[in-house]
Amino acid sequence: MQKNSMIIIGAGFAGLSAGIYAQMNGYSTQIFELHTLPGGLCTAWKRKGYTVDGCIHWLVGSSPESAMNQFWREVGLAQGREFINLDEFLRYEGSDGRTVVFYSDVDRLEKHLLDLSPKDEPVIREFISGIRMGIRFDQQPTERDSGITKLIKGIKMGWLFLTRGKDMRRWMDTTAEQFANRFQDPLLREAFKEIWYPEFSIFFIMFTFSYLHNHNAGYPIGGSMPLSRALEKRYLELGGQIHYGKKVEKVLVENDRAVGIELADGSQHRAGRVVSAADGHATIFKMLDGKYADEKIKEPYEKWPIFPPLVYVGLGVNNRFENEPKTVSGISFALKQPVEIADQTLERLSVHVYNQDPTLAPDGKTSLTVMIPSSYAYWKEMAKDPVEYEEKKEQIARQVVAMLEQRFPGIGSQVEMVDVATPLTFERYTGNWQGSFEGWLITPQNAGSIMSPMKQTLPGLSNFYLCGQWVEPGGGLPTGVMSARRLLKAVCKEDGRKFITTQA
Structure with missing residues (x-):
């Protein structure tokens, strides 16, 4: 069994991205996927000539100028992709004949909300202030920037954290429902609760509008499946192997060391490392029988809310x-x-x-x-x-x-x-837990995990790793790639290798 061999469970965005970065860095990988298609929750299906898209509404990192766009180029998603930026995020039509239009442009949104309810100016101004702060955060350094540009952007980011840190913390600790209840106008109260979920942290709703304003959350023409196929293509071109229709029942462990997997058909496959990019609950409590779950690992699954099925x-x-x-x-x-x-x-x-x-x-x-x-x-x-x-x-x-x-x-x-x-x-x-369409719902309870990502290993178990939405609260496609990239950087560090990336 080669040390640089790796089995990856799941061909969703996180699993495919883990395979891509692993292949880039000289690891030999195989992915075992439950379904017969790539992408996991980033999926679509055909019915009578129509495509039912099960995932994508917008993609953070669609702007070529953004830091996230570099990751999309590395995994082969951005190349040749047509993105369109829509003028409206959501229309909320009230029973009183009025309509709240959540415009993507922050100036247009501010004027519209103030015209609808001048008496709510203080709350509206605060919401817009949060979006404008996010617009500045969306201008982070990229690897394409020169040294001096990176330095300048880094200083600006540091200053922003220093001067607006208290605001960020307050907004992280405020749910959309709590924020909405501050509006006097009943239509705005109702509409703000429906922007996302009422339990969702208002801070991340503000950031969504920041991305929209910056044209960094465009819609990819073709929807979800072409995105998943792009990652599949990139992975296969790098020499990876995918086994579709193969459900993993068990992670094989010897002397507290992951050595492979057992499939539903009883066959076993071994490798130097095992990475689960599959459902977190199934991985920890079924594939591993809960043997490596301490109280800290159990806490999210017992207490944190998930995106509603x-x-x-x-x-x-x-x-x-x-x-x-x-x-x-x-x-x-x-x-x-x-x-x-x-x-x-x-x-x-x-x-x-x-x-x-x-x-x-x-x-x-x-x-x-x-x-x-x-x-x-x-x-x-x-x-x-x-x-x-x-x-x-x-x-x-x-x-x-x-x-x-x-x-x-x-x-x-x-x-x-x-x-x-x-x-x-x-x-x-x-295989997603309770049929949820993402992972953890970002609430004041777990918002801090965004700034401090969850561990990608389990206590007492070596050569085993986790990546994907269950170790990246908030879920979504960007976190799948970011989680995989973070994991492979750590694996390379373990092996004394320099982490490298290439672009398709």
Whole structure:
């Protein structure tokens, strides 16, 4: 068994990126993937000529001038990619006839919010101040910068931390709901709770708008799957191997040292190191039977919230939606009366119209998605009766079309495809814990981990490593690559190697 051999569990963004950086640095790697496709949660699927995109809305690092863009070039994602920057993040249509438009441009957003509610000027100014601070943070040094430029940018970053550190800490400790409750205008209170999740730290919502303003959170034409295929291509070209349809059941351990894996078919594969870029809970508590989980490792899984599981509805519609705004996250509108969807009661519906990307639908038509939070336990119980499970999905498809009819009259006759995925669907194809569509939800409880990333090793177990969203709170595609890069730098340091990178 060669010392420089490495087995990687999972061909999501983190696993593929770990393989890419490992191959760059002279390690021989194999990836074992549960699904038959790359990308993990960065995925999409075809139905009746339409593409249902299960992931991407925006990609931080889309600007060639940003530090993150360098990482995207290293893993082969940025090359030849067309990004578009949309003018609106979200439209929140109130029941009183007014609409809050969360513009990407900070100056336009500030004016619009002040016009809507002059009495909320102090809170609006604070929100805008946080975005402007983030805009300056988004100008970090890159490896392309000259020595003097790096020095100047570094000094500016240090000064920003020194002068705005207290503001950052306060905003990290404030949830979106807490911040929203400070607005006097009920429409703004409601709208700010729907920008992301109410439990989400307002600090990271501010930063999202900073990236949008800087044109550093563009939408990649083609959606999610081309991104995943780009990483797969880069990895294979570097000499890596991927084994699809291979579920890992167990990490093999001898004398507290990881030596390989055992698959669901009973076969065993050995290597000098094992990296899990798969679901954290399954890795720690199933593949390793919880033997290397101390209280610190257990705490997040016992106490931290995760991104809520979803009922994910994709629709194919014979309509261009030319008169509808092109948004990053969609349109939220009030329903005429509450509607029960699975275990949730909805008073509003949010729909993402992909009229910015004609590649996801046949000519003249458009793909839409609707995401509805739903309990994993509810669907787990429902699935005990397969007939009832399928009937519930069909019912939800009809309900969603009926709700959309309220906002888009006549859409019912234009719908050509409806596909419903549940938390169990996400679990089946990605293994993600409780069918969540990401990892840890960033809250005041764990926001500090962003500044101090979680450990990528387990106590008492050598030659085993973790990377991906379960050791990078907040999840998302950038953290997958950053986590993999951080890991391989550490591995190279262990072996006394200089960490190197190349670009495709």
